[in-house]
Amino acid sequence: MSEPTIKRAGEVLRLDQVRKAFNVGTPLETEVLHGIDLSLCRGELAALIGPSGSGKSTLLNLIGLLDAPSSGELYLLGQATRDSDDEARTRLRNQVIGFVFQFHHLISAFSVLENVLMPLMIRHGKPSSADIELARGLLDEVGLSAFADKKPTQISGGQQQRVAIARALVTRPPLLLADEPTGNLDTRTAQSVFELFHRINAQFGCAVLVVTHDPRLAADCARTIQLVDGLVVSDEANPSSR
Amino acid sequence: MRLADSLWTEWKIALRFLLDNRMQTLLITFGIAVGSAVIVFITALITGLQANVIERTLGTQAHIRILPPDEVNRILPADEVSWSLVLESPRAQRLRSIINWQDIRDVLDQDTQILAVSPVISGPAIARRGVARASVALLGIDPPRYQRIIPLANDLIAGRFVVGAGNAVIGKELARDLGLGIGDKLRLDAGEGREAVVDVAGIFELGVRELDARYVYLDLKQAQTLLDLPGGITVIDTTVAEIFEADRIARRLARLTGLRAESWMETNGQLLNALSSQSMTTEMIRVFVGISVAFGIASVLAVSVVQRTREIGILRAMGSPRGQILRVFLLQGGLLGLLGSACGGGVGWGLVQVFNLFGPRLFEIPVDPTLVPLAMLVATITGVLAAAMPARRAARYDPAVAIRYV
Ligand SMILES: Nc1ncnc2c1ncn2[C@@H]1O[C@H](COP(=O)(O)OP(=O)(O)OP(=O)(O)O)[C@@H](O)[C@H]1O
Ligand SMILES: [Mg+2]
Numbered sequence: 337m338s339e340p341t342i343k344r345a346g347e348v349l350r351l352d353q354v355r356k357a358f359n360v361g362t363p364l365e366t367e368v369l370h371g372i373d374l375s376l377c378r379g380e381l382a383a384l385i386g387p388s389g390s391g392k393s394t395l396l397n398l399i400g401l402l403d404a405p406s407s408g409e410l411y412l413l414g415q416a417t418r419d420s421d422d423e424a425r426t427r428l429r430n431q432v433i434g435f436v437f438q439f440h441h442l443i444s445a446f447s448v449l450e451n452v453l454m455p456l457m458i459r460h461g462k463p464s465s466a467d468i469e470l471a472r473g474l475l476d477e478v479g480l481s482a483f484a485d486k487k488p489t490q491i492s493g494g495q496q497q498r499v500a501i502a503r504a505l506v507t508r509p510p511l512l513l514a515d516e517p518t519g520n521l522d523t524r525t526a527q528s529v530f531e532l533f534h535r536i537n538a539q540f541g542c543a544v545l546v547v548t549h550d551p552r553l554a555a556d557c558a559r560t561i562q563l564v565d566g567l568v569v570s571d572e573a574n575p576s577s578r
Numbered sequence: 579m580r581l582a583d584s585l586w587t588e589w590k591i592a593l594r595f596l597l598d599n600r601m602q603t604l605l606i607t608f609g610i611a612v613g614s615a616v617i618v619f620i621t622a623l624i625t626g627l628q629a630n631v632i633e634r635t636l637g638t639q640a641h642i643r644i645l646p647p648d649e650v651n652r653i654l655p656a657d658e659v660s661w662s663l664v665l666e667s668p669r670a671q672r673l674r675s676i677i678n679w680q681d682i683r684d685v686l687d688q689d690t691q692i693l694a695v696s697p698v699i700s701g702p703a704i705a706r707r708g709v710a711r712a713s714v715a716l717l718g719i720d721p722p723r724y725q726r727i728i729p730l731a732n733d734l735i736a737g738r739f740v741v742g743a744g745n746a747v748i749g750k751e752l753a754r755d756l757g758l759g760i761g762d763k764l765r766l767d768a769g770e771g772r773e774a775v776v777d778v779a780g781i782f783e784l785g786v787r788e789l790d791a792r793y794v795y796l797d798l799k800q801a802q803t804l805l806d807l808p809g810g811i812t813v814i815d816t817t818v819a820e821i822f823e824a825d826r827i828a829r830r831l832a833r834l835t836g837l838r839a840e841s842w843m844e845t846n847g848q849l850l851n852a853l854s855s856q857s858m859t860t861e862m863i864r865v866f867v868g869i870s871v872a873f874g875i876a877s878v879l880a881v882s883v884v885q886r887t888r889e890i891g892i893l894r895a896m897g898s899p900r901g902q903i904l905r906v907f908l909l910q911g912g913l914l915g916l917l918g919s920a921c922g923g924g925v926g927w928g929l930v931q932v933f934n935l936f937g938p939r940l941f942e943i944p945v946d947p948t949l950v951p952l953a954m955l956v957a958t959i960t961g962v963l964a965a966a967m968p969a970r971r972a973a974r975y976d977p978a979v980a981i982r983y984v
Contacts, residue, residue, distance in 0.1 A: 430897020
């Protein structure tokens with residue numbers, strides 16, 4: 337906590353020498369991330385690329401506060417998170433972060449609309465009519481307003497992924513994380529999901545960090561961060577992006 | 579966030595999870611229902627049975643009888659330096675009156691724990707009609723007072739309940755043995771030449787053979803004359819409000835009056851023993867059924883927690899606090915308990931009604947109106963407790979690990 341927080345204007349996320357090791361203290365101990373420095377500002381859209389096993393998901397889980405770094409510090413909205421307890425981290429997850437998982441992960445017992453509303457229900461109980469309007473608006477945005485009352489099992493994989501994106505956005509988070517959101521989608525559907533990220537990024541101005549294997553999709557993003565064996569090997573702006 | 583708002587969400591998630599696992603929910607609800615039905619039915623049956631047995635027992639006897647102390651030999655204590663060897667032959671207990679019984683009666687009348695007080699004189703006699711003879715117990719009573727101890731008028735099968743002026747009320751068996759009907763004369767011989775002829779005014783049936791064959795009710799005065807105890811009575815019968823306090827009250831009355839006080843609990847020790855072991859058996863059945871219901875709920879929820887690992891991980895990732903996950907599963911346990919016991923309670927209640935309508939009809943089982951709600955409350959609490967282990971496990975999931983679970 338003694339470290340001074342040098343906050344850039346509109347900085348949403350900053351990683352300071354973040355390391356992550358698994359199975360600490362056992363013979364299987366392996367360090368997956370070896371000191372990551374990274375920062376992300378408001379309105380930025382960054383693609384995170386790298387070979388399988390390079391630590392992308394691990395990094396995203398750390399940023400999403402689902403896991404804690406072994407060392408180093410992670411700032412969210414300028415706030416250090418290393419020493420915060422589970423309760424505070426849980427609250428930050430709800431308020432600051434929208435997470436889209438690789439396998440969409442909707443809750444099958446709830447309808448599409450209820451899934452989108454879930455983060456708000458977790459935040460303050462019964463959703464207001466404004467909440468419902470917002471959720472319907474987002475479903476409209478992802479082109480699924482006609483499916484609001486369907487169960488997740490009744491819609492296609494691409495549609496489910498779009499529902500998950502709407503869900504991640506319903507709290508208007510300053511930071512949207514997506515872990516290979518298009519991993520199991522065909523090229524055209526993947527394209528349209530990325531379109532959505534671009535649109536959302538432009539529209540809401542939230543920072544977006546998206547993991548992808550597809551170089552063409554990555555090239556479309558304003559910034560590309562490459563991770564190899566737990567180290568950032570390149571971090572550059574894309575001239576070809578729009 | 580306020581707990582009420584949080585609970586709204588938890589309630590919704592819990593309900594959806596239960597509805598989503600329809601088959602599991604249905605099966606465990608059925609299981610809980612069977613358990614609750616058994617508990618409700620057996621509780622009603624045994625409570626009804628016991629109440630009935632006690633009612634029948636106490637219908638023909640006083641709760642506490644106050645008697646004169648036994649006569650004992652007075653033995654002078656030996657002086658300090660010598661031993662005394664005593665050969666004692668116990669005294670014969672002659673019929674004798676309670677001294678100052680009017681005062682004692684008045685004191686008991688004022689006692690708040692005592693409902694009714696009835697002085698009675700009783701002693702043996704021989705009843706004769708023609709050549710037929712029967713040994714009987716004479717009971718001299720004050721009818722209005724005695725009625726409040728044993729409502730004899732309700733048990734009359736012929737005639738009227740009048741004693742005094744040469745009238746007597748006798749039991750059905752005695753009437754049959756001696757061939758007596760209403761208005762017939764009966765000769766009573768209490769020994770030593772004390773005899774009387776009385777008219778049979780009423781015949782009762784208490785349903786206890788011994789009493790129906792031996793009791794002859796007279797008024798106090800006539801009985802006192804026959805038993806040679808002018809103005810005396812031999813026992814004070816009382817009833818109390820709290821029948822299971824009778825033992826304690828009897829001890830208090832014994833200290834208060836310096837007389838012997840016998841409670842019904844003392845004289846019916848066997849019965850009470852039987853009843854309490856019956857209660858214990860029922861209690862054990864209830865506990866074991868409760869335990870198996872609890873384990874049923876716990877195992878269903880344990881499976882559900884594993885099945886929903888990923889969904890729990892997502893909820894946690896979206897910012898659902900540990901406490902919320904915990905309560906989602908506690909609520910499911912409670913809901914299962916409530917739902918199952920509501921069905922089971924209804925079925926159990928129905929079974930009791932069926933038993934009352936088509937059963938052996940020996941007695942009516944009343945169902946305490948609080949029984950089913952109470953069973954539901956207990957089942958709900960059991961459900962919540964049973965859910966505690968799986969719920970804690972769910973709440974402890976590490977979201978990063980849970981999400982990757984397949
Ligand atoms: N919980 C864990 N325990 C032990 N090792 C782990 C754990 N999670 C990840 N790892 C290891 O960390 C390394 C990086 O894994 P990670 O899932 O972050 O890779 P990735 O870049 O997301 O790969 P992919 O593109 O295949 O999803 C892998 O070698 C993996 O085995
Ligand atoms: Mg990955």
